[in-house]
Amino acid sequence: MDVVLVPGANHGGWWYRPVVEELEARGHRAHAVTLDGLDPADPEPDRLITLDTHVRQLVDVVSALPGPAVVLGHSYAGSVLSGAADVVPDRFRSLLYVDAFVPDDGESCWSMTLPWEREWFVEGSGRTGAYVDPLPFFDDRADAHPLATLTQRSRLTGAWRTVADKHYVLAASAEWAARSPFVAVADRLRADPSWVVHDLDETHNVLRTGPDALVGVLDRVLGSA
Template sequence: MDVVLVPGANHGGWWYQPVVERLEELGHRGIAVTLDGLDPDDPEPARPITLDTHVSELVDLVRGLPEPVVAVGHSYAGSVLSGAADAAPGRFRSLVYVDAFVPEDGDSAWSMTLDWEHQWYVDGSGRTGLFVDPLPFFDERAVPHPVATLLQRSRLTGAWRAVADKHYVVAVSPDWLPQSPFVETAEKLRADPAWTVHDLDVTHNVLASGPDALVGVLQEVLDE
């Protein structure tokens, strides 16, 4: 089974490498995506990069794979997952949102997050006006993130809801909860029978303590 792994803001496919290795040990193929504008070897490209850019990139990828995939999106990448699944729902076997945005039509990362992240978007983009610089505590490999992807509204018809297997992984470490924009999302989805919600005692950087917790959830999804 192909598992497509999409990282959050400022991060590339390298973030998922420990998960890719564990999935391979379990007999699955992990495909860790580095979205346009987030390659450490191609920092701050001049071309415009929007949420639509990233959605199209993921759609093209899954349409080129032989079978419907399990798609995993962390944080910002929840908007990318929803957009791609809306465009090509038949190419997704499962959607796994990892402490991530789950937009409705017209939502943006800006509209779904909290004031402290709004301040980061503003302050972090002041240097270029085009890219949001990583926060100081991010991994040294993190790169500036295209600001338009965080401001553009999702354009969804609702077709993504046809993907029957939908999971939400919420980080519930006390070190993260006071500043999490995702707890409310998780509580809303717990009441929706179309979703399975998984609690992990980790911070938003779910791989900081290794891949095992997330891989455990993915094993459940893959075994269904």
């Protein structure tokens, strides 16, 4: 089974390396995506990169695979997942949102998040006006993230909802839940029978303690695929 892993803001495919290794050891084909503008070899490119840019990139990735894939997105990448699945829903076997935004049409990361994160978007983009610098506690490899991807509204027809297998993973550790914008998302989806919600005792950086917790969820999803 093909598994596509899309990182959140400021991160690249490198973030998923431990997960890739575990999945490949289980016989799966894992593809960790570095979204446009976040490749360390191409720092702060001189072009506009929007949410649409990242959606088109993921559409291209899943369309090149031999069959429908299990696709996982962390945090910001929830908006990328929904956008791409809205364009080519038949290329998605399962959608797995990990402590991620799940937008409706017309919503942006800016509109969906909490005031403390909006403050970071503003302060973090002060250096360039176009890229949001990583927060100080992010991984040393984290890169500046294109601001327009966080402020552009999602364009969704609702076709993404036709993907039958939809999962939400909430990072539910007490230290994170008190300031998380995603607790309310998970609570809303628990009431929707078309979703399966998984709770992990992890912070938003769900790989901080290693890949086991996330790979365990993926094992359950892949076991039903």
